[in-house]
Structure formats: structure tokens, C-alpha cells
Amino acid sequence: MTYREALREGLREELQRDERVFMMGEDIGKNWGGAFKVTKGFVEEFGEERIRDTPISENTIAGAGVGAAITGMRPVAEIMFGDLITLAMDQICNQAAKMRYMFGGQTSVPLVLRTVFGGGKNIASHHSQSLQAWFMHTPGLKVAVPAFASDVKGLIKTAIRDPDPVMFFEHKLVYDKKEDVPDDEYLIPFGEAKIRRAGEDVTVWATFRMLHQAIEVADELAKEGISVEVIDPRTLVPLDKKTLIDSVVKTGRLVLVTEETKTGATTAEISALVQEEAFDWLDAPIKRVNAPDTPIPFSPTLEDYFIPDKKQISNTIKSIV
């Protein structure tokens, strides 16, 4: 099934399982089913109370999620496009993230905030960027970055059951990717990376669409005799350091690939971490493949240039093996 369908399944199972779970966001309901149709059909199944269309009020969508979460509900709030999360930063980074801590453990904020990142649809600067690093940098938030259908289902279920705020990030161009998804109900724990492809010569750590590309590149390079291990972190907070470090210890080489602009990206953090903890095992400099430090352009020729591609990934791998 597709990533979209798997995500929908995970959400549906949790809505059925726990009546405290409800969803709110702009146009997630009857007339639209969410900008990316993830929640299509939900109003018919669960009603307008639980699948709640909101006004265009991002800060209050997030904040109402916080208020509902601290009073016994399990809200899944949606920001229609990741870029618009800027409008909700106070509620996410000052309220949701800090409440447990600032109030000395008196409360829990079991909020899931879903949004979608990424380029590739020629919709320019206000609907395309990737802001994972901001939230990885904010103590108190958990950050999920599922790239595969099987993961998105298990991770959304874990996110909804988690006692802390979870930033649940999706990627526009991943919604249609297909993968076999188990029929049985299952959860995927946070903080457990998955080795998506085993290899010996070089480790590639990637997220979202870049992860799919990295796997394709790995398949191609295998034909040239280069054995690439591809790691999918699945969550950035908590971060599975062990799987990554073990892999680097095995291969001695690391390439980090995300669609984020380079400066201050999650790849910068991972790179620093690995050199702190596995410097002695590195046989080559850690390499990063990211987008350039510009806003995201509109024109297809410009956007294609902006987003890292397989050739860049491949060349970067080859440059250090």
C-alpha cells in the first residue's frame, strides 16, 4: 500500500482504539480530506467532532492541541504545510516543548503535530522547505521522520500513544511510495533506526525522499562493486546513535543526505556527533549532501538544481571510497 494509505490506516486504528484521539486542522474534513488527502473519508467514519476543520489559525491550532493534551485528550493537530509552522512556533517551541519541564513535571503534553515538508512540486518558497533541524534543536520535542509506508503506520501509532509532544513530519513526494505493510496491528518504537540496506564500504544516513534516492544509488553502486549501507533514522529525537555509530565503525565512512539547506541542518548535527564518538574509526572525512543555502525556487529548472539528486549522492559516495 502507499505511504498515504498506511498513514491513514495508522491514524484510523488509533481513532478506533482510543476515543480521546481526535484530529484538527485546516480542511482535513469532509470537503477536502486534508491537502494531501490523508484524512479523506474520516469525517464520514468518525464525525465532525473528532475530525475537526479549523479556521486558518496556525498558532491556535497548535495551542489548542496543547490545551487539549494537558487536559486528557490525545490531539493530532495538523499544519497544512510545514513552512506555515513558523506561525505556530510559540505554541510548539515555547509551550508544548517546555511545559513538562517548566512546570516541574506536573503535566504531560501528549500532542502529535503532523505536517508535511519537502520540495519537488514546483510550489516555491512558501510551500517546500524542510525544517526538521529547528525541532531537533528544541529540547522537549520528539521528532519523527518516516520515509516508508511500513514505518509511517507504526510510528504514527507510537506517536499518538507517546506522553510527550511529537512533531510528526511527512514528505510530499513520499505519500505515493508503495511498500508492503503488515496487516497486524504493530507499533514501531521511537529511537530505533532501521538499516534499510546492509553494506560494507560506506554508511549513508538519509531521511525522507533522499533516503529513497540513497537506496536506489546504493543498488546502482553495488553493480560497480561499492557496498553501501543505508540507515534510516526514523526518529531524530530520540536519535538512535548506536546503529549509526556501529555502522560507521564497520564501514569507516559516512555520507549524510537530506533535502534541508546545508547550514545548521540535521546533517550538521549528525556529522558532529559521529566525529565526537567515532573519530578513530573514520577513514575519510564525513561528507554531507544537502540543498544550497537559498530559499526554494519555483521554476522546475531551478528547483531541480536546488534539490540534491542521485548523481550528487553517488558522486559524493565515490569521492570517499
Next chain:
Amino acid sequence: MMDVTKETLEDLYTQTLKVRLFEEKVWEVFGRNLIPGTLHLYLGEEAVAAGVSTALRESDWIQSTHRGHGHVVAKGADMKRAFAELLGKKTGSCKGKGGSMHITEFEAGILGATGVVASGLPIAVGAALSAQLRGTDEVVACFFGDGASNNGTFCESLNMSAIWKLPVIWVVENNFYAMGTPIKQMCPSQSIARRGEAYCIPSQVVDGNNALKVYKAAAEAVERARNGEGPSLIECQTYRKKGHSRFDPADYRPEEEEEEWLSRDPVEIITNLAIEQKALSKKKAENIRKQLQEQVDEAAEFAINSEHPEPEEALEDVFAEVA
């Protein structure tokens, strides 16, 4: 106009005075340099918290602000833990991690006190939505200032509360200043209640130095909320006795204005009302004062004698403990 029982009048007196004595003690301890950081005193505005909290049940919620001591004490937070929080002690309600701007006690129905002006409104929307979804008759009272009503969340949150008929009471504490900025400079109509009406929310202006008037407005609003009739807005006009924060002498306020407002003391007003209506004798009033003073002194004593947290406690409470 609704009738008010003698017990309610006594409660209003007790709550107003409790907040007053708490804040006076805070001011004294602050003067001894025992309170780190800054402080936004509630002195002068006691009638608002007292009137609103007296209209609420224990199971109802409040959302508080940077000027929150009065709200939380009136709602029933433990005064010892509240005081200890001001001093950053381990025994504070937030284990010393919140301080003056974040004094909060969930068990007493306090959703949080926030240092970001106007950030409490969305949270109140969510709590009220939750009350509605859970099928309870809980009500949420959300305190905020005239300054906060110029923030975007005011528009978003009032609108959302109105379309969904949420059980929330918007309590505006219009003390006519946001730090040093007078409301007349920032709000063309100088009326927050009129802004409320624009969202089809029943809105009224009350004398915020008179706890009885605040109580009556709040009690009506609570009833509406419990009956599923949605939000109300109460603009309580009041005045700070002191400046905005730590070192502010408030010398930007015209003298006549100050004199006029400060001559209408919330504690005196409610004391006189209660005595006139025979809800209290002078003697009983005095006894209540003595008891409250003892509690407040004990709270301060407890706070001062409490230990500071261990440094490593700074690392705790970021996430839930995993079992």
C-alpha cells in the same frame, strides 16, 4: 441582577484579602533580595482573580499570565509551594524550574502561567474543547491583559471559541497599560469588550476593583458556558498599585489618574460591601485576616527555609520517564 449569598460575600472578601496579603509578603521578601529574577506584582488587581475564582468550581480550570500569582493563589494553589517557586526552591510547585512567571499547580486546576504575552489563549481554547469533547461541564477561565488583546492569538482564539461554542471565559485585565504603553495609544476604541463583540461573544465591561461585580459577571458567564452556550468576555477595568515589574516606578502614569484609581482599593471595597450586607462582622473580618496572615507568613517561612534544587535536577523532566 442576581442575588449573592452571605457566604459568597465572605468568600469574595477572603479571596481578595488572601491575594493582597500574599502579594504584600512577596513584595517584602523581594525587598530582602531573596527572589531571583523579575516579578510582576498583582497588587491592586486582586478583585479580578477573587471574583472569577469564586465563580468557578474546583474542577474548573484557569489559564494564567506573567502576572499570575494572584490567579493561582485565588484558584487554590498551595501557598507554600507557590511561594517556594518564587524563590526557586526544590519545594516549589514547579520544583524551581518555573519561577514567578510560571507558577502553576495542575492539581488546583491551573493550566499554566506563561511568560509569552497572549500565548495562553490558544491553550484555553484547547482545554475548553477538551472539556466539551470529554462531555464534562468544566469551564476554563483565561486571564490576559489589555496588551495581550493586540496579539494575533486574541483574534484566532476568540473566533475559534465562538464557532465551536466552547466553555471558556475570556477575562481581560485592563489595567490601562502594557508595560509603559497606554491602551489609548494602542487600541483605537480603547475597548476590549467591543473587540469581543466582533466575534459574537457576549462581552461586558466591569469595575475590576470590585470583586462582587467581577463575581456577578463571571457567574453569569460560567452559567452560560456550563449550559453549552459558549464563551463570554469580561473586561475588568483595574489598576496596578506598583509598576509593571522589578524596577519600574511607573512614573509614566499621570498623578491624578493614579490618585483616582488607588483611592478605590479592592480590599476596602469588598470589606465595606460585606460588612454593609451583614455578611461579615468587623470582628470576623479581623479574624479571617489574622488567619490568612499566618498562612502567608508560614508560606514565606517555608519558602525561605526550603532547599535549592540539586544542580543535576536541571536535567530532569524534559520527557516523561520511560517505564
